[in-house]
Amino acid sequence: xxxxxLYLVDVTLRDGSHAVKHAxxxxxxxxxxxxxxxxxxxxxxxxxxxxxxxxxxxxxxxxVNEMKLIEAAVDExxxxxxxxxxxxxxxxKDHLDEAAKLGAKMVRVATxxxxxxxxxxxxxxxxxxxxxxxxxxxxxHMAPVxxxxxxxxxxxxxxxxxxxxxxxAGTLLPHQVKDRTAALRQVLTxxxxxxxxxxxxxxxxxxxxxxNEGATYVDGSLRCLGAGSGNTQxxxxxxxxxxxxxxxxxxxxxxxxxxxxxxxxxMQRPQEVTGTSLIxxxxxxxxxxxxxxxxxxxxxxxxxxxxxxELGKRQAVGGQEDLIFQVAAELAN
Amino acid sequence: xxxxxLYLVDVTLRDGSHAVKHAxxxxxxxxxxxxxxxxxxxxxxxxxxxxxxxxxxxxxxxxVNEMKLIEAAVDExxxxxxxxxxxxxxxxKDHLDEAAKLGAKMVRVATxxxxxxxxxxxxxxxxxxxxxxxxxxxxxHMAPVxxxxxxxxxxxxxxxxxxxxxxxAGTLLPHQVKDRTAALRQVLTxxxxxxxxxxxxxxxxxxxxxxNEGATYVDGSLRCLGAGSGNTQxxxxxxxxxxxxxxxxxxxxxxxxxxxxxxxxxMQRPQEVTGTSLIxxxxxxxxxxxxxxxxxxxxxxxxxxxxxxELGKRQAVGGQEDLIFQVAAELAN
Numbered sequence: 001x002x003x004x005x006l007y008l009v010d011v012t013l014r015d016g017s018h019a020v021k022h023a024x025x026x027x028x029x030x031x032x033x034x035x036x037x038x039x040x041x042x043x044x045x046x047x048x049x050x051x052x053x054x055x056x057x058x059x060x061x062x063x064v065n066e067m068k069l070i071e072a073a074v075d076e077x078x079x080x081x082x083x084x085x086x087x088x089x090x091x092x093k094d095h096l097d098e099a100a101k102l103g104a105k106m107v108r109v110a111t112x113x114x115x116x117x118x119x120x121x122x123x124x125x126x127x128x129x130x131x132x133x134x135x136x137x138x139x140x141h142m143a144p145v146x147x148x149x150x151x152x153x154x155x156x157x158x159x160x161x162x163x164x165x166x167x168x169a170g171t172l173l174p175h176q177v178k179d180r181t182a183a184l185r186q187v188l189t190x191x192x193x194x195x196x197x198x199x200x201x202x203x204x205x206x207x208x209x210x211x212n213e214g215a216t217y218v219d220g221s222l223r224c225l226g227a228g229s230g231n232t233q234x235x236x237x238x239x240x241x242x243x244x245x246x247x248x249x250x251x252x253x254x255x256x257x258x259x260x261x262x263x264x265x266x267m268q269r270p271q272e273v274t275g276t277s278l279i280x281x282x283x284x285x286x287x288x289x290x291x292x293x294x295x296x297x298x299x300x301x302x303x304x305x306x307x308x309x310e311l312g313k314r315q316a317v318g319g320q321e322d323l324i325f326q327v328a329a330e331l332a333n
Numbered sequence: 334x335x336x337x338x339l340y341l342v343d344v345t346l347r348d349g350s351h352a353v354k355h356a357x358x359x360x361x362x363x364x365x366x367x368x369x370x371x372x373x374x375x376x377x378x379x380x381x382x383x384x385x386x387x388x389x390x391x392x393x394x395x396x397v398n399e400m401k402l403i404e405a406a407v408d409e410x411x412x413x414x415x416x417x418x419x420x421x422x423x424x425x426k427d428h429l430d431e432a433a434k435l436g437a438k439m440v441r442v443a444t445x446x447x448x449x450x451x452x453x454x455x456x457x458x459x460x461x462x463x464x465x466x467x468x469x470x471x472x473x474h475m476a477p478v479x480x481x482x483x484x485x486x487x488x489x490x491x492x493x494x495x496x497x498x499x500x501x502a503g504t505l506l507p508h509q510v511k512d513r514t515a516a517l518r519q520v521l522t523x524x525x526x527x528x529x530x531x532x533x534x535x536x537x538x539x540x541x542x543x544x545n546e547g548a549t550y551v552d553g554s555l556r557c558l559g560a561g562s563g564n565t566q567x568x569x570x571x572x573x574x575x576x577x578x579x580x581x582x583x584x585x586x587x588x589x590x591x592x593x594x595x596x597x598x599x600m601q602r603p604q605e606v607t608g609t610s611l612i613x614x615x616x617x618x619x620x621x622x623x624x625x626x627x628x629x630x631x632x633x634x635x636x637x638x639x640x641x642x643e644l645g646k647r648q649a650v651g652g653q654e655d656l657i658f659q660v661a662a663e664l665a666n
Contacts, residue, residue, distance in 0.1 A: 205538030270603035275593040
């Protein structure tokens with residue numbers, strides 16, 4: 001087996017924000033950041049779960065201003081570098097400017113898989129600021145392969161150094177990740193990344209498929225802390241990759257200590273695959289629809305699973321929350 | 334994609350016994366059995382975690398006699414059939430005889446991967462009793478592929494109708510499962526099964542690999558309830574298989590209700606991949622070594638992970654518990 005050099009980007013302090021209702025304290029950020037740094041993680045991400053500027057009534061208010069958290073994380077770094085997530089429309093160029101001034105060294109500019117074109121100026125700003133700059137194609141299952149390829153090429157044309165396939169709903173199957181990664185590898189010259197969620201217990205399988213087809217950046221979180229059923233488990237990836245000959249530069253015991261000694265302390269609940277997260281993975285619906293769906297299920301006396309499955313069939317996307325009540329009403333009849 | 338007909342054997346009430354310290358009550362068995370039966374599960378297993386006769390100081394005393402539990406499970410079945418596990422040396426032919434009288438319809442006779450020859454009379458008895466009879470090759474990673482093939486052929490020659498690759502320590506990687514299943518498929522005429530554990534977050538990936546190479550019997554447990562990090566998650570398999578075109582005859586919502594409404598109530602802890610279970614998967618050491626290893630780590634002031642990794646390198650097997658203290662002493666020097 002040939003060895004491969006990989007970058008594992010840990011998202012405990014960004015995607016994990018969803019799992020703790022955006023309540024990270026500065027001290028929590030510091031201890032996790034320190035433990036990631038000591039374990040040899042090259043990049044880890046710190047932002048509101050929905051990216052810079054996400055703190056709001058709509059997406060959930062942060063307990064501590066994320067800029068303060070980014071500053072604290074940077075302060076703990078001896079060898080790691082801090083990444084931030086930016087979803088244009090939620091975060092702005094000003095947010096990115098500020099994060100860069102505070103010492104962030106990487107930005108991942110995220111859009112819905114069919115909307116890369118809204119990110120051109122943010123990608124360009126990332127490059128101008130001297131950041132490692134990536135495009136992040138969320139809900140990647142909602143575009144056919146050729147559309148995904150087209151959007152990835154857009155990101156590359158704007159200057160993205162990495163384009164990520166982002167399985168936001170944890171719904172892609174291994175052969176789908178394989179096909180998507182292989183298609184991108186054929187046409188892109190920049191690096192390829194994969195960000196998985198575990199709603200179908202397939203995050204690790206999908207990550208391995210992506211790597212085998214040429215992805216070199218892969219996301220994980222300690223103890224899976226993240227949205228839905230959580231992310232690919234960072235410390236487990238380090239163990240599995242060692243056995244597969246994939247090199248991350250991360251030491252196994254220290255990253256295990258970061259997970260079980262540090263991150264475990266800040267978890268509010270275990271990251272299991274339960275009923276709701278399973279149905280979201282099964283139907284390909286993102287977690288932001290969940291609360292409205294539960295409301296609608298109660299109001300119309302229908303099974304919330306039926307609503308989610310129907311929303312998945314209709315390829316509902318963020319902003320179409322009204323559709324939830326429409327579907328519930330139809331199912332009730 | 335071609336559809337495939339599969340048998341999903343649920344082991345919540347057998348492997349899950351490890352996860353509740355063998356404390357299942359008759360009422361717990363009844364409610365889980367009923368929910369599995371209603372969801373359309375063809376076979377589910379009921380026995381002490383270490384198989385018939387496992388209740389002992391060495392393996393852990395059962396709270397309720399397993400024969401009583403088997404009888405209760407059979408009583409709840411309208412369409413399902415009850416399987417039992419038998420490890421020769423722990424259980425006897427008398428145990429199997431009794432279980433069959435109580436209505437068990439399947440037996441899986443389990444041996445260490447290199448010791449199928451101890452099971453000849455038990456396989457033959459299973460067939461004589463009219464049970465669906467399988468051979469269960471535990472710790473399958475500890476034999477090279479040709480040895481595994483040879484042992485599987487022994488099982489088949491004794492009359493086994495299914496031979497299982499059993500990844501007891503949750504340590505096999507997807508390509509290893511693929512190679513092993515393909516090798517068995519080439520030489521066996523009987524059915525092939527796969528039993529996975531999730532210590533490396535690969536149980537689902539490995540199960541899919543096995544099916545793609547010809548396995549038609551796969552094990553799972555509700556909410557992963559089982560030894561180590563638990564088993565492949567039954568209800569998640571049903572969802573994933575539906576998307577892959579694999580047919581199990583199990584209905585998704587009822588099996589989810591069995592998991593999240595019923596099994597979740599009897600869990601003592603979530604089935605996460607934590608430090609200890611990860612190292613067992615990483616090093617290929619079975620969970621029965623764990624308590625002694627923790628004792629030895631304390632006594633000699635060494636990291637229990639180092640002991641487990643070294644035991645894995647030396648291919649330690651059950652019965653060699655003295656080796657644990659020897660390794661700890663060596664590491665301390």
